[in-house]
Structures are given as C-alpha cells and as structure tokens.
Amino acid sequence: MLNISEIRKQFPILSRKVNKTDLVYFDNGATTQKPQTVIDAVNNYYKDENSNVHRGVHFLSGLATDKFEETRDAIQQFIGAKHKHEIIFTKGTTDAINLVANGFRSLLNKGDEVIISELEHHSNIVPWQMCCDFTGATLKVIPLLDDGSLDMITFKKLLSENTKLVSVAHVSNALGTINPIEEIISNAHKVGAKVMIDGAQAASHIPLDMQKLGADLYCFSAHKMYGPTGVGVLYGTDKMLNALPPYQGGGEMIKEVSFEKTTYACLPHKFEAGTPNIAGVIAFKNAIEFITGLGVENIAKYEDELLQYATAEILKIEGVKIYGTAKHKSGIISFNIEGLHPYDIGMIVDKMGVAIRTGHHCTQPIMNKFNVPGTARISVAVYNTKEEIDVCINAINKAKMMLS
Amino acid sequence: METIQDIQGEIIEDFGMFDDWMQKYEYLIDLGKELAPIDKKHKTEDNLIKGCQSRVWLHAEHIDGKIIYTADSDAIMTKGIIAILISVLSGQTPASITDAKLDFINEIGLKEQLSPTRANGLVSMIKQMKIYALAYNN
Structure with a gap:
C-alpha cells in the first residue's frame, strides 16, 4: 500500500495555490510534477x-x-x-x-x-x-x-x-x-x-x-x-x-x-x-x-484504482461520453459533454484550480475518427487522490451548469 | 458614432462591476450566446481561423466606408470574446480599425485569453480583423 499523503509531501508544487484555490493537477499525460529530490x-x-x-x-x-x-x-x-x-x-x-x-x-x-x-x-x-x-x-x-x-x-x-x-x-x-x-x-x-x-x-x-x-x-x-x-x-x-x-x-x-x-x-x-x-x-x-x-507495480495498481473511480464518477455526469473504453487502459480519460466545447470546460475548471487538458492532444487522426474537434482529458499520476477527483468532478459539474 | 475608444471605456466599466471570475465568465457566456449569427455561406474554410483549442470563423464586409464583421466559434467563451471584439471594431472605418489600440483587453483581465499559449485563435482573430481593415483601407 502506498502512502499517498507522504508521497505528496515530496512534491512542493502540489501545495501551491492556483487562482486562489488548491492546485488539482490532472495534466500528467503532458508532464508530471517533480519531487524535491529531482x-x-x-x-x-x-x-x-x-x-x-x-x-x-x-x-x-x-x-x-x-x-x-x-x-x-x-x-x-x-x-x-x-x-x-x-x-x-x-x-x-x-x-x-x-x-x-x-x-x-x-x-x-x-x-x-x-x-x-x-x-x-x-x-x-x-x-x-x-x-x-x-x-x-x-x-x-x-x-x-x-x-x-x-x-x-x-x-x-x-x-x-x-x-x-x-x-x-x-x-x-x-x-x-x-x-x-x-x-x-x-x-x-x-x-x-x-x-x-x-x-x-x-x-x-x-x-x-x-x-x-x-x-x-x-x-x-x-x-x-x-x-x-x-x-x-x-x-x-x-x-x-x-x-x-x-x-x-x-x-x-x-x-x-x-x-x-x-x-x-x-x-x-x-x-x-x-x-x-x-x-x-x-x-x-x-x-x-x-x-x-514505490515500485512500478504498486504505482500501476494505485493509478488503476484512480482510473476506475474517476471513470465511474465521470459517467455520472449527464450527457458525458468517454472516448477510449478499451479493456486494457492506463490512467487517461478523454471525454466530452453533449453540447459543450472542451475548451469552455477547461477554461472554467482552471479558474477552480483544476488543471486538465483540452484540445486534440496532438492526435488529430483520433479526433477525426471520433468526429470531435477535441476532448477534455484527465490523466493521473501516483500523487493524485480520490478527493482530487471529487474536486475535479465538482468543477466540471459547475462548468456544465454555467455553460448550459 | 461612438469611437473605438468610447466603446472600450464602456466595456471596461461593464467589467468593473464584476467581483469575481465567475460573474465575468457568466457575462462572457451570455455575450457568446447573444452573438449575432454569421451567415452560413460565410462559414467557409477560407474564413476559418484555426487555433489549437477552438475554431473561429470571421467574415468582413465593406459597407458605406465602414467595416461590418460577423463571426462564430465552436466554443462559447471564445464567442463571448468575439462578441466584445465585434462590438468594439465592427461599424468603424478601416483607418480607425488599423490604428486601434485594444487596451481594454488588459483592463478587463482577459489578457490570459489572448496569450499565444492559449492557442485559441484569438490573437489570430484580432490580426485578421486588422488585415481586413488594412485591405479595405487601400
């Protein structure tokens, strides 16, 4: 079992504020944060x-x-x-x-x-x-x-x-x-x-x-x-x-x-x-x-827990569609909400301290395949928590309310 | 006719009333929803300004010495900002558009939307609006 709160302490950036709120960083697919030793x-x-x-x-x-x-x-x-x-x-x-x-x-x-x-x-x-x-x-x-x-x-x-x-x-x-x-x-x-x-x-x-x-x-x-x-x-x-x-x-x-x-x-x-x-x-x-x-196996196991939890929570949002539902998946969730543009969602959740990625993720052929201009993407790392997923989902729901 | 400077002043005043980002964003969303639609025939590949995040279509017409802009975007926040830009620049003369200093963008705290890293096509949009004005100025 990984001690996530101890792990988080090793990453100074995780305790900073963004837009006056706690940073919730879910753009790990783009780059991860760095521990103090690095x-x-x-x-x-x-x-x-x-x-x-x-x-x-x-x-x-x-x-x-x-x-x-x-x-x-x-x-x-x-x-x-x-x-x-x-x-x-x-x-x-x-x-x-x-x-x-x-x-x-x-x-x-x-x-x-x-x-x-x-x-x-x-x-x-x-x-x-x-x-x-x-x-x-x-x-x-x-x-x-x-x-x-x-x-x-x-x-x-x-x-x-x-x-x-x-x-x-x-x-x-x-x-x-x-x-x-x-x-x-x-x-x-x-x-x-x-x-x-x-x-x-x-x-x-x-x-x-x-x-x-x-x-x-x-x-x-x-x-x-x-x-x-x-x-x-x-x-x-x-x-x-x-x-x-x-x-x-x-x-x-x-x-x-x-x-x-x-x-x-x-x-x-x-x-x-x-x-x-x-x-x-x-x-x-x-x-x-x-x-x-920490052990790559332990990281993989924990990140999969986060993936399963986040997927279940995201699917509760009305009108949501997840792109990429293969049986074997890593901790990345790409999604859109019916009638909303991912850019608008990303802009609003950012104001609540939540960093997600929006756009085509440098994979335009995939976007063409699913016929979307882009998606919103959550990608997890070992320092993320279920509480952060809750904050992120709340922010997305708030964005949805503002945009509908 | 109101000058570009007058209109910018009004926008700064409007935004001055908001206490937080949420009111500001809600206002932008409303502006986006109210933006006059672009004629379908102008929503062409030629009029498309591609950003990494959202797409913007911009059309310009020269009527009685003034430039009338119409535009659209697939993202509502982008549309809101477009609506503001149109309210400032549309209906003005080519010369005043090319000379316009858009100070209000800084003043109302939307500068972050316009940094190239946002890659939402807005920097290109302002540039394109000015290019149309320059073309009609000659």
Whole structure:
C-alpha cells in the first residue's frame, strides 16, 4: 500500500495555490510534477558539480561524467536492457523517434513499408511521413476500433515481407489504450520487420523489461516520469543501433576526424553529439529512484484504482461520453459533454484550480475518427487522490451548469 | 458614432462591476450566446481561423466606408470574446480599425485569453480583423 499523503509531501508544487484555490493537477499525460529530490539534483549539479562530461581530465569533469553515466546504469536496470550502451540519451521521445526515422532513411527503399497506427501522437506520425517521402517507402496505418483499441486483425493483414518497420505507442496519450505490444512485436518479427515502441505514456506506469519484450527500439521522456524536461531515452538493441547511421554530427560522436574521412564513435556516443542536458540526465536518476522506491507495480495498481473511480464518477455526469473504453487502459480519460466545447470546460475548471487538458492532444487522426474537434482529458499520476477527483468532478459539474 | 475608444471605456466599466471570475465568465457566456449569427455561406474554410483549442470563423464586409464583421466559434467563451471584439471594431472605418489600440483587453483581465499559449485563435482573430481593415483601407 502506498502512502499517498507522504508521497505528496515530496512534491512542493502540489501545495501551491492556483487562482486562489488548491492546485488539482490532472495534466500528467503532458508532464508530471517533480519531487524535491529531482529539483535538488538539478540545483546541486549547477552549484557543486557543473562541468562538461566525457571530455575533461579535471576533477569536476570526472565527477559530472560519473554521475551522468550512473543514470545510464539506472535506466539500463530500470528497463531491463542487456547492455549499458543500448541506452541513448536524447532530448525526449520526439527527438528519439526523429533519430530513428532519420536513420531509417538509409535503410528503406521504394516498395518498403512502414506501419504505424491511427492512435499515434503526431510525433510518431510526422517523422515517418517525412521518412517515407524521402525514401519512397509506403506508410500503412493500423485502424482503430470504436473502443479505441487497435484493429489487430487488419494489422496482421498489413504485415508482409515488404514491412520493414512497425512503430506504435505502448499507451495512447489521448485515449489511454494499452496496446498489445507483445503481440505486435512477435507478429512483426515473423515477417522480419523491426519494431519501435513509443513508450512516452507507459514508462512510469507499466513495468518494463526490454529483454523479455524483445522490441528493437523503445523510447520515452524523463519529464513524463517525474524527471526533468529536455531528457529522453532511446533504447535500441545493440544490433539495431549499430545498423542505424549517426543522426547529428559533432563533438563526442566521433572516433577520428579528418577532412578526408571521419569515423564514428561506438555506442552510445555515436548518437550523442554535442553537450547534453547534463543536469537533467543526472536528476533523471533521482526520478527513477522515486519510481522504483514505490515500485512500478504498486504505482500501476494505485493509478488503476484512480482510473476506475474517476471513470465511474465521470459517467455520472449527464450527457458525458468517454472516448477510449478499451479493456486494457492506463490512467487517461478523454471525454466530452453533449453540447459543450472542451475548451469552455477547461477554461472554467482552471479558474477552480483544476488543471486538465483540452484540445486534440496532438492526435488529430483520433479526433477525426471520433468526429470531435477535441476532448477534455484527465490523466493521473501516483500523487493524485480520490478527493482530487471529487474536486475535479465538482468543477466540471459547475462548468456544465454555467455553460448550459 | 461612438469611437473605438468610447466603446472600450464602456466595456471596461461593464467589467468593473464584476467581483469575481465567475460573474465575468457568466457575462462572457451570455455575450457568446447573444452573438449575432454569421451567415452560413460565410462559414467557409477560407474564413476559418484555426487555433489549437477552438475554431473561429470571421467574415468582413465593406459597407458605406465602414467595416461590418460577423463571426462564430465552436466554443462559447471564445464567442463571448468575439462578441466584445465585434462590438468594439465592427461599424468603424478601416483607418480607425488599423490604428486601434485594444487596451481594454488588459483592463478587463482577459489578457490570459489572448496569450499565444492559449492557442485559441484569438490573437489570430484580432490580426485578421486588422488585415481586413488594412485591405479595405487601400
């Protein structure tokens, strides 16, 4: 059993006021709040440890490098990767997908096919459209069923020897659907395709084990898992990452540079050109420790309790419709109320201190599928409570009254 | 005819009567509900200003040296703000619209609605209203 009130004490922002009332933060799908240990780690880095990594011979450079690499170790353990060099630091999930999509430009040819799904975030659509435009490969899309789950029958029909890559989300940011990625990976591998999983909405909610899962590539963002912004991880198998060409050229990623020929560094440095977000990477370890300290399974169980409670309470609102009712869901609820625009609801509940997200959530194809301009979205984190859900529902009811 | 400055003064006075955000928002919602409808034939893709959150349709006509705006939005709060903007700018001459400083937005505490982060298309809407005025001014 998690002690939620103790957990809340670790997040200073949760005790601030917004519009003169207590903050109720349900926009965790966009970014989570940060515990004091993460804030302190960023602070301490600049106060005590600041130096560039992997370059200097002096004391501070060694210290910064050691701490930077400790985070890589922590991530390797956290996601069950076989090798440390399979962990690449990026700016975030979007950056990681772009790194891979850029690399696949030299692996794809005309006639090859890339499969994504209808529920992807724009970050897992647009890079592949750009990649396919460049290479002449074809982009195929797994359709959504009415409950917001993937049409797996059609997916299996889309697979062929032309399929070179399947890139899908682990969890939908707009609907909360948990996709059957094990089944997607095993089917894709049968036709020889590689698989990339966008884990941005999964990494702090679902236990991960890369060796068991068998994905070729998996990525996520630190800021959606209680860590700093501007840091993400691309995991790739040793074999996959070695097959991809470098993304950006610059310092750190080279072995030798001459004007005749430059050779590239080994993994992971090959993909880490330029000075990284050192403070962010170091503090990310504290975020991982926060999560593992509680246990991902415990977090998942508690968040599911919140999801079930919030879903039941939202369904009591007259005229409400929830988008995304798949059997396996993470703590995300997208909804609309008949006759009301989500923007109006979001604006009014904000005045009551409740932060929810409204709009298309960077998933316009999903909005088109359900024929809505947008939705209101509640997304939970481990520090949320049932009392906060009550406050949120009251605020929504009040908005409904004002708008009707 | 009332000048843009006069009308802005009245709006600031109206909003001065509200004690809290709720009264202010209820007033905006009422204004939104009362906004004169846009002619269906003007609710076109060309007249659509896309924001991340809500959509705004804006049409302008040049009649007897003045610009008449009609508009609509799918969100009622946005419509309320549109209603205020129309009450300030519609029926004015192109020159006075292009020169107008819309100080009232700050004064009535609606600045937050107009910051680009709100992405509700209102910043683009004011810009579009001025662009129409500029076009008719030439």
